[in-house]
Amino acid sequence: MLSIGVQEFLQLGKHHAIYDVRTPTEYAHAHIPGAYNLPIFSDTERAEIGTLYKKYSREKAIRQGFDIFGPKMTSFLDNLLLHGHPIGDTILFHCWRGGMRSNAMAWLANFYGFNALTLDGGYKAYRNFTLERLANTLPLIIIGGYTGTGKTNILHTLSNFGESIIDLEDIAHHRGSAFGSIGCETQTSQEDFENRLSASIPDTINSSMWIEDESRKIGTNVLPLSLYTQIQKSPVIFIDIPKTIRVQFLVDQYKDTDLAILEQSLSRIKKRLGGLVYSKAEYSLREGDIATCFSYALEYYDNTYTFGILRRDQSLIHRISLSAIDHKENAQIIVDYAKKHQLIKKASKG
Known part of the structure; x- marks a missing residue:
């Protein structure tokens, strides 16, 4: 899975769609300007997975994530097609830290025939970049x-x-x-x-x-x-x-x-x-x-x-x-x- 840095990601975002796969609440609080929200999990589902991770194990949380993600895969692809993306189109994805959520969505998009890229470090890296940029003279x-x-x-x-x-x-x-x-x-x-x-x-x-x-x-x-x-x-x-x-x-x-x-x-x-x-x-x-x-x-x-x-x-x-x-x-x-x-x-x- 190809992951790229913040500056390259934002430059490509001027010409290609950015999809924020975090939950609706995360997106509503703050997001990269111009990004669309395509949440892999609802707020409730993410909370459920987080609880499994803390109380049981990482593996149990991942399995639950796949159980939720699997039945939604066709609808995710339909959503991308409804946005007018032709096969082979470059599509940008990110989650909070550039981890499982964005990688899962990018894997699905690439498997279908799109050119999916993810943001290295996710939204957290973008925020650090933003704060540094705002400190410039x-x-x-x-x-x-x-x-x-x-x-x-x-x-x-x-x-x-x-x-x-x-x-x-x-x-x-x-x-x-x-x-x-x-x-x-x-x-x-x-x-x-x-x-x-x-x-x-x-x-x-x-x-x-x-x-x-x-x-x-x-x-x-x-x-x-x-x-x-x-x-x-x-x-x-x-x-x-x-x-x-x-x-x-x-x-x-x-x-x-x-x-x-x-x-x-x-x-x-x-x-x-x-x-x-x-x-x-x-x-x-x-x-x-x-x-x-x-x-x-x-x-x-x-x-x-x-x-x-x-x-x-x-x-x-x-x-x-x-x-x-x-x-x-x-x-x-x-x-x-x-x-x-x-x-x-x-x-x-x-």
Whole structure:
């Protein structure tokens, strides 16, 4: 059975399907981004085999595993064929440590006529690779600014320009503020967040990599300390847009959201706003005056961001005053500024 290292496995995974043969619960907790779940055992079956291994012997556990695996073999092959794999196709399999589960599935696939490969060391090896990758130094340029400046939209526009980016909010399924979960997918485990974050870093970075300024905690997910430290010590292009324009941008973004959902989100920063300001913001919201509500909320977020930015090395802060939220135009202004002030670094390996 041919077993390959993590980097080769992931490179092949860009063009060939990866199947995670661990249990549904293991997969749901965290997995290699893009991998399909094709569990050899259910959660109950795996627990049963584990009990036999601990109480009796390895051999007894293996025999029970074969008793469970055998009747399922045809359905496993049917599943692969339904995914459109022709005979001879390369298919990648992994389990937790690159042991019996992935080897059994690879044996079956190879016997049928596929070219099955397994991951040496399994998901555990992948996790070690991921954590090492997240500790690497990246040539970052930070897009900073107050809430409502359209930083995420600018980030996507930079990507359209051919720049390398990391969209932390998309990876975390959260926009960072008290309102950040609205319209986003449910957040995943910290481990799965880290997996997706690692996968978002390209192998080759075209000069600098752009990333939005974030707190270390984005919803329930937490940035790895090494990356957060890099963000704190990298140059920041601070986008300064008038508050009235930012309020209108936020209104346009959330105007179709149910007021009850907005009120629930606002309540998360009740203590930080203070009783009087929160009461005014809540009253405005209940009256349908979203703009006034957001204006109160921005007082808190603007002050918090200002406090944080003043704690950094001020030589790294590059402030740009912009008069409107035009993502394409603002992105071009930012790139031109970065080039003029030599903030963009040479290409490197991720």
